[in-house]
Amino acid sequence: MQAPGTPPQTPPAQRQAPSIVVLDPAHGGTDLGARGAGGVRESEILLLFAAQVRRALESMDFQVMQTRQGNENPSFDDRSAIVNSQRGAVFVSLHVGSTGLPGTVRVYVMSDLSASNDATGLIPWDRAQAPFLPLSRRFGDIVQGFLAPRFKGSPNTAQAAAVRQLRTTAAPAIAVEISSVSMEDRDALDRMAPGVADAIARGASAFRPLYVVAATNPGERP
């Protein structure tokens, strides 16, 4: 409670985060990603997963952008640039791994990354994720929480890993890895897509009110 006569404190300028999700189907082009003995290619199957995730997000009023629509292979930095140019967006990178318990899904967030602003106060591009690590952890835990009951054997909380794609992303960012291309039955992998899509959409929706973007970005001059 404020003392009488004390001037009222003005809260920092904030605004509701725009509902933008940048979806990143990893790999593409000559980079096929993980390959299964049955001919499953990570780069191909991810486009199918991305389409389902996109539909689930759009049904919850999210605006969705994709880092690739077809078989092109943008660089890590090009993918990051898409989300970094959007104020208040979140980033979801989709992967299908080579290993892991078949039928499980893991959410990864960037492992510790020391933040270091340069003399201008700007965030170095190659450490863009550093100021967003706590938010990414929160976002990852929420999405993993929706995935765990659907896919038995999946962890209950997000894991930390030095995922290259996440490092240069200036937004709450997670990587979702589905296990795995080694599944003998391709249909079993395809059947996971609706559950993964719904969990990501619900996770993004639950995270939305927690992510209030400051009027100015970290390091940006007001």
Next chain:
Amino acid sequence: MNRRWLPWLISALALAVIVAGIYFPILRKRLRQATQLPPQSEEQARRELTQTTPATTSGPMTKARLFWSSGAGDGSLMPVTVDLPLTNDPTMRAKQVLNTLLAGPVNPELRTLPPDAVLLAFYMLQDGTAIADFSEALATNTPSGIESEQMAVDSISKTLEANVPQVRWLKILIHGQEVDTLAGHLDLTRTFLVNAKPAPMTAASAHASAPAADSANQSASKSASGKPASTAAAQSKSATQQSLTPATPPGKLTQPVKKP
């Protein structure tokens, strides 16, 4: 015409058919087994060629803890204790444990690193940064995926932490170069924290060994498979004598500042 030989001929032919009938499945089985043997890669051939002859171990056997897959399928690791003639020199010691890690556990299913990957060089800097330079097979043959790549790096990092207390940071190079990722996912442009409170490095122990002089490189590579490990103590001396101390480590240790 004398046909007395005809029964003998028919008997011989019948015998030949019976023998062929017995031998053919055996032959087919052997052929199948032969085709299932994995072809020897260049890296494996190189490793065998450079394998030093096992000698008597002059150093005391130490219980080394190596981290291979737990087999749970969830990316977790399990420490395995292996008796190795470890030296006190951190560089040589790191090479011994990493080569044993590369050689793999008794159960090949629990491998964390590709069987044909080779440790080309290992350097220790004064600040406790360890630089491990692996052959390209580490990048090309590690299964692509966040979990599998993380497990590979974790097994290297945890094995160094458990056996070489001087290592603070780990930097992984592929064939002498810094690469973006291990196999498409895990960031290798960074250094990995191994031990937040490392043992101090002595000036003498911070050195690097040239790959050609790396006589201890293979010293322990067969130990975990149950085969005899070669000695390290005698090799340690020769390798140390030929070691180099680079002013700057190979590869790029500082992150390039990129702008979108």
